[in-house]
Amino acid sequence: MSLQPLLDAPWIIQAHAFAAMAAFVLGVIQIAAPKGTLPHKALGAVWVALMAVIAVSSIFVRPSLNPGLPLAKWFSWIHIFTVMTIFSIALGVRLLLKSGPARKHHARPFIGIFIGGLIIAGALAFLPGRIMHDVLFGG
Template structure:
């Protein structure tokens, strides 16, 4: 698959996560709406994280001539989503909450901010 196709899939899955994640942080926890939106959020986050693993890093140091520091957020997501889900199912809401906040701010806010730095795809689209 071409990089541009992977980027499109990534954007189609991650942009809704920004909005859904924000809503989830603001609404009452434990409701049916929270659970349903949370499941959608988790599925989209897993898809976007997996897709990004196939996208080679274009900036900075690369490991195996492919992975860059930005990929650490993909691995964070692939670890955090299932462990947060399991925590919620076990009733460990404190752990679930901590993991989901980490996921939102790490993989959405911080990683998202990096995508707007010079030389990155979204920087080129929005600022060129």
């Protein structure tokens, strides 16, 4: 295991990967820790910001690896997670801004992002030929 392949990658990929690692750790903490506390609210805001960084940076991963790539080829099937993450962030934040019982449902879209965006899409980052595969298993 070596971080060198990631450290040699373009900065947008580094930002994407390090934000994802931080969001995964914070997500586990958020799921396990007591809800409604000041730390839960503060860490939740940081987690939402990290997920926004991950979603936006994911748009630029392919072109950073292939400079000059036409816009039509920037996206692949995995970018469905980008769209789902953006919509889920918006829904979760909207539910948080409501009062009453609706606020309690904010966890649903955020847990969906955690499972879909961090666990499933994250696992796909370790497939052969990808930078994170090289980090974990060598080049």
